[in-house]
Amino acid sequence: MSRIETTFQQLKRQGKKALIPFFTAGDPSPELTVPMMHALVAAGADIIELGVPFSDPMADGPTIQRSSERALAHKVGLKDILGMVKQFRQDNAATPVVLMGYANPIEAMGYEKFASQAQAAGVDGVLTVDYPPEECGEFLACLAQHALDPIFLLSPTSVDARVAVVAKAARGFVYYVSLKGVTGAANLDLSAVKTRLLKLRKQISLPIGVGFGIRDGAMAKAMAEFSDAVVVGSRIVQEIESAPADQVVARVGVLVKSFRSAMDS
Amino acid sequence: MQFYDLPDARGHFGTYGGIFVAETLMQALEELKLAYEHYRFDPEFQAEFTSDLKHYVGRASPVYYAKRWSEHLGGARIYLKREDLNHTGAHKINNTIGQALLAKRMGKKRVIAETGAGQHGVATATVAARLGMECVVYMGSEDVKRQSPNVFRMKMLGATVVPVESGSKTLKDALNEAMRDWVTNVDSTFYIIGTVAGPHPYPMMVRDFQSVIGHEAMTQMPELTGRQPDAIIACVGGGSNAMGIFYPYLGAKEVRLIGVEAAGLGLATGKHAAPLNAGTPGVLHGNRTYLMQDENGQIIETHSISAGLDYPGVGPEHAWLKDSGRAEYVAVTDQEALEAFHNLCRFEGIIPALESSHALAYAAQIAPSMDRDQILLVNLSGRGDKDINTVASLSGITL
Numbered sequence: 320m321s322r323i324e325t326t327f328q329q330l331k332r333q334g335k336k337a338l339i340p341f342f343t344a345g346d347p348s349p350e351l352t353v354p355m356m357h358a359l360v361a362a363g364a365d366i367i368e369l370g371v372p373f374s375d376p377m378a379d380g381p382t383i384q385r386s387s388e389r390a391l392a393h394k395v396g397l398k399d400i401l402g403m404v405k406q407f408r409q410d411n412a413a414t415p416v417v418l419m420g421y422a423n424p425i426e427a428m429g430y431e432k433f434a435s436q437a438q439a440a441g442v443d444g445v446l447t448v449d450y451p452p453e454e455c456g457e458f459l460a461c462l463a464q465h466a467l468d469p470i471f472l473l474s475p476t477s478v479d480a481r482v483a484v485v486a487k488a489a490r491g492f493v494y495y496v497s498l499k500g501v502t503g504a505a506n507l508d509l510s511a512v513k514t515r516l517l518k519l520r521k522q523i524s525l526p527i528g529v530g531f532g533i534r535d536g537a538m539a540k541a542m543a544e545f546s547d548a549v550v551v552g553s554r555i556v557q558e559i560e561s562a563p564a565d566q567v568v569a570r571v572g573v574l575v576k577s578f579r580s581a582m583d584s
Numbered sequence: 585m586q587f588y589d590l591p592d593a594r595g596h597f598g599t600y601g602g603i604f605v606a607e608t609l610m611q612a613l614e615e616l617k618l619a620y621e622h623y624r625f626d627p628e629f630q631a632e633f634t635s636d637l638k639h640y641v642g643r644a645s646p647v648y649y650a651k652r653w654s655e656h657l658g659g660a661r662i663y664l665k666r667e668d669l670n671h672t673g674a675h676k677i678n679n680t681i682g683q684a685l686l687a688k689r690m691g692k693k694r695v696i697a698e699t700g701a702g703q704h705g706v707a708t709a710t711v712a713a714r715l716g717m718e719c720v721v722y723m724g725s726e727d728v729k730r731q732s733p734n735v736f737r738m739k740m741l742g743a744t745v746v747p748v749e750s751g752s753k754t755l756k757d758a759l760n761e762a763m764r765d766w767v768t769n770v771d772s773t774f775y776i777i778g779t780v781a782g783p784h785p786y787p788m789m790v791r792d793f794q795s796v797i798g799h800e801a802m803t804q805m806p807e808l809t810g811r812q813p814d815a816i817i818a819c820v821g822g823g824s825n826a827m828g829i830f831y832p833y834l835g836a837k838e839v840r841l842i843g844v845e846a847a848g849l850g851l852a853t854g855k856h857a858a859p860l861n862a863g864t865p866g867v868l869h870g871n872r873t874y875l876m877q878d879e880n881g882q883i884i885e886t887h888s889i890s891a892g893l894d895y896p897g898v899g900p901e902h903a904w905l906k907d908s909g910r911a912e913y914v915a916v917t918d919q920e921a922l923e924a925f926h927n928l929c930r931f932e933g934i935i936p937a938l939e940s941s942h943a944l945a946y947a948a949q950i951a952p953s954m955d956r957d958q959i960l961l962v963n964l965s966g967r968g969d970k971d972i973n974t975v976a977s978l979s980g981i982t983l
Contacts, residue, residue, distance in 0.1 A: 374751065375756060375869070378763075397880060398880075422867040423866045423867045423881040423882075423883070424881035426872075427866060427877060427879065427881025448606050449867065451603060451610055471607070472607040475608070476607075476611045476612065478611055481611065485607075496606075496607065499608060499767065499771075500768040501768065506768075
């Protein structure tokens with residue numbers, strides 16, 4: 320059984336929902352990435368979504384764009400990030416790690432090379448924003464061969480036929496984008512998300528996570544009531560951006576703890 | 585007559601093209617594809633498009649024999665397809681009229697666009713004004729600086745110009761920002777992409793709207809010269825003017841098709857915008873194509889004197905035409921383009937756009953080694969009034 324599947328089953332037994340924090344590998348500096356991952360786990364993260372920085376993050380708002388720029392200023396590439404995951408795995412064998420990013424860094428490395436090295440490093444899932452299922456057959460085959468789960472997005476604009484395509488290709492969990500917009504946007508409509516999620520359940524048997532625009536514990540708690548997982552990204556990246564370098568890991572830990580306790584309350 | 589029937593149903597030109605976007609845009613692209621497939625062969629739509637091109641744009645654009653310049657160079661006779669004489673001063677308006685008519689039929693009241701040199705932004709603002717649509721144009725803040733006359737033009741036409749401060753602050757970043765707007769306002773908004781790039785159906789649709797250039801030339805050249813040219817030369821940034829003039833000629837194998845990229849300070853310096861000459865395939869802005877990128881797959885900053893060519897990617901159909909060998913792709917430097925710019929001013933009384941000057945420069949390179957009875961057709965894609973500040977400051981003059 321995959322780490323992602325095991326995690327969701329354990330949470331279900333405990334009557335809890337998954338908290339999935341996101342941050343960009345290499346932000347604010349490459350040395351802090353592995354300590355940050357451990358701090359997230361200590362604060363109650365169930366799965367870590369590790370951003371792979373890209374020069375042209377079309378689906379991201381200004382906050383995550385800036386985090387990509389900070390990471391790229393340190394020349395952090397996909398190969399370095401796989402090294403970070405490997406290092407994380409030396410002290411943590413249980414928490415799933417999902418890489419989230421754009422197609423081109425993977426294209427540049429090559430599908431087979433990426434998939435085999437990601438598996439060896441201990442990566443569990445891969446979310447590639449601009450690879451819709453229709454365009455990545457060969458890539459999906461490589462991921463399957465190396466026991467990596469392809470995570471796909473669904474959005475308020477996904478019609479039933481598209482949901483079916485994604486349901487067929489996805490493994491691990493499905494990530495529902497809660498709003499029409501970029502990461503960090505502020506136009507979230509809770510009841511619309513709820514209605515849609517109930518409908519999606521009829522087509523999707525995998526756990527469904529919700530993300531985009533979740534800014535505080537109360538919102539996370541509300542989302543957790545009808546989803547299986549809550550993804551928090553821009554809010555964490557904001558904390559990274561505003562905290563002094565020597566406090567950033569601790570500050571992010573405190574923030575993630577507040578999301579955890581709100582969701583468990 | 586066509587030499588192939590590409591793209592396929594999902595927008596592929598061989599391994600290039602396709603639809604590489606976030607899920608939120610997939611349905612919007614599907615709707616656009618269906619609408620375009622319908623209106624593409626709708627006689628009423630085509631009649632309105634053709635009528636607008638005639639009465640509003642002023643088509644057909646003439647073909648002009650640059651006699652004095654040709655004689656100065658010695659060798660082949662050089663003809664110019666005068667897209668600079670179109671309303672708004674470039675070929676860009678052919679496409680924005682087509683897409684705006686489609687937007688109107690799809691019930692969209694708001695259009696957005698990205699722009700580099702500002703020509704596409706002006707062409708979009710123009711059609712939006714005419715159809716009473718709200719218009720927002722994204723433009724890299726670097727380009728806002730170097731193309732200030734076009735920025736003012738767009739504002740006069742009622743558009744909102746949003747300077748983009750992220751990344752390299754040029755065309756690619758404007759495209760990213762326009763995509764972000766579209767994701768957010770996907771229900772109300774039609775995204776008018778200005779070149780033959782982006783996700784399917786844009787590369788095909790923009791090519792089709794621009795192919796009026798090549799269709800006219802196919803009729804005009806035999807009328808003027810008794811035959812088709814030996815070679816057609818066009819500049820390539822994203823590649824819409826080149827695709828527009830190449831496409832009808834793809835089946836005419838005796839006609840060489842030559843795309844000219846921006847070599848900037850020289851291909852060897854790395855400071856250029858020539859992905860077909862010095863890039864590798866990858867995925868950016870919704871399609872797979874040749875890109876300027878580093879070993880980690882990060883897009884690298886480009887350089888060209890011409891804002892309209894300052895783009896790290898290129899339309900996927902050009903990528904395919906390069907690999908298949910049907911078209912050739914070369915590059916000329918800033919310096920060579922500038923020289924051609926000045927020569928066309930002095931010998932023909934025509935101020936060309938710096939973009940088009942790249943095509944002119946390559947014609948000037950090969951014409952002397954050709955015979956007098958050989959013919960080159962250069963797509964003069966735009967006029968250079970927008971570039972006078974750039975050219976003046978290079979000569980140490982402040983206007």
